[in-house]
Amino acid sequence: MNEALLQIEHLTTSFRIADQYYAAVDDVTLSVRENEVLAIVGESGSGKSALAYSIMGLHTRAKTEGDIYFNGHNIARLSPSKLNKLRGKDMSMIFQDPLSALNPLMIVGAQIEEVILLHQPKLSRKDRADKAVELLAKVGIPRPEHTYGRYPHELSGGMRQRVIIAIAIANGPKLLIADEPTTALDVTIQLQILELLRKLKADSKAGIVLITHDLGVVSEMADRVAVMYAGQIVEIADIYTLISKARHPYTRSLLQSIPTAGETKSRLHVIQGIVPSLQNLPRQGCRFRSRIPWIDESAHEEQPIMHEIAPGHWVRCSCYKHFRFPDSKEEELRHVLP
Numbered sequence: 001m002n003e004a005l006l007q008i009e010h011l012t013t014s015f016r017i018a019d020q021y022y023a024a025v026d027d028v029t030l031s032v033r034e035n036e037v038l039a040i041v042g043e044s045g046s047g048k049s050a051l052a053y054s055i056m057g058l059h060t061r062a063k064t065e066g067d068i069y070f071n072g073h074n075i076a077r078l079s080p081s082k083l084n085k086l087r088g089k090d091m092s093m094i095f096q097d098p099l100s101a102l103n104p105l106m107i108v109g110a111q112i113e114e115v116i117l118l119h120q121p122k123l124s125r126k127d128r129a130d131k132a133v134e135l136l137a138k139v140g141i142p143r144p145e146h147t148y149g150r151y152p153h154e155l156s157g158g159m160r161q162r163v164i165i166a167i168a169i170a171n172g173p174k175l176l177i178a179d180e181p182t183t184a185l186d187v188t189i190q191l192q193i194l195e196l197l198r199k200l201k202a203d204s205k206a207g208i209v210l211i212t213h214d215l216g217v218v219s220e221m222a223d224r225v226a227v228m229y230a231g232q233i234v235e236i237a238d239i240y241t242l243i244s245k246a247r248h249p250y251t252r253s254l255l256q257s258i259p260t261a262g263e264t265k266s267r268l269h270v271i272q273g274i275v276p277s278l279q280n281l282p283r284q285g286c287r288f289r290s291r292i293p294w295i296d297e298s299a300h301e302e303q304p305i306m307h308e309i310a311p312g313h314w315v316r317c318s319c320y321k322h323f324r325f326p327d328s329k330e331e332e333l334r335h336v337l338p
């Protein structure tokens with residue numbers, strides 16, 4: 001097993017709301033190795049993007065605590081200028097919405113060149129342009145010389161996302177953070193983009209943090225999965241274990257909520273309620289307990305910790321030992337409805 005490329009230790013990111021700080025990422029510890037895709041999965045509001053932005057040091061107003069070791073160096077303590085040297089070179093990010101991540105007033109070739117110039121200032125103008133075209137070809141854009149001179153609005157969503165990926169890989173990063181890279185795209189294009197990411201990983205051996213709410217994407221792409229709920233990691237395992245032997249009630253509920261072709265689930269499970277807002281998040285006890293009210297309160301730990309139940313398979317709170325799906329819709333709703 002190779003050493004971690006990225007090691008996050010006790011990372012907490014808090015936002016200020018009405019004079020108080022609330023943690024959106026709460027004591028997260030994770031690692032990513034080179035040539036590995038770590039998927040971070042969870043519902044909207046669970047803190048995935050806040051975590052991604054913290055790794056990249058992109059929060060401007062949040063309070064961030066904890067350590068982020070990248071290639072052995074603690075980048076959580078780097079000055080903004082040193083962090084800038086790293087971003088776009090050794091680590092880069094692919095954003096969810098390609099249209100807002102691109103400058104509408106610049107041709108895409110110039111946008112790729114901009115990031116090359118920033119980190120490889122010695123390249124000649126011609127070499128930079130050649131490299132931009134080469135990158136467009138590498139991300140699967142047909143007629144790259146032609147696309148070089150196009151504005152973002154002249155390209156389809158899928159092509160724009162390829163341009164974003166070309167920008168992200170322009171300086172050969174060791175770590176890529178992809179925040180919902182396919183959410184804004186239609187299904188066939190999604191698959192093409194995932195295939196591209198897979199190919200890029202195989203070529204470069206980069207580590208990838210893939211943020212998604214889509215378990216289908218996870219099963220296509222991930223080597224390991226961290227499941228996030230209400231700011232905390234609640235389960236981590238390799239992809240095979242997570243899909244076949246998930247234990248945390250939240251992970252099991254997520255898996256039970258997706259229809260699978262060729263498999264009859266006795267009943268699809270709808271997770272009642274939503275992730276609580278930051279101010280309303282219970283900070284004591286198991287954060288998922290209010291969404292599985294048919295499970296006895298005594299099943300939860302007072303201060304849930306992560307348990308390693310098999311090598312590399314971690315689960316938060318001992319409630320997993322007592323979890324079952326409700327026997328009937330009536331039982332579920334009896335507890336949920338007032």
Ligand SMILES: Nc1ncnc2c1ncn2[C@@H]1O[C@H](COP(=O)(O)OP(=O)(O)OP(=O)(O)O)[C@@H](O)[C@H]1O
Nearest residue numbers: 015024043044045046047048049050051213277278
């Ligand atoms: N700048 C901010 N100020 C205050 N609260 C914020 C800020 N950014 C995010 N939050 C809150 O932090 C929590 C986590 O949000 P985050 O966007 O990280 O979730 P997410 O899992 O990425 O969701 P999505 O998939 O919808 O992007 C949410 O409750 C959100 O409202």
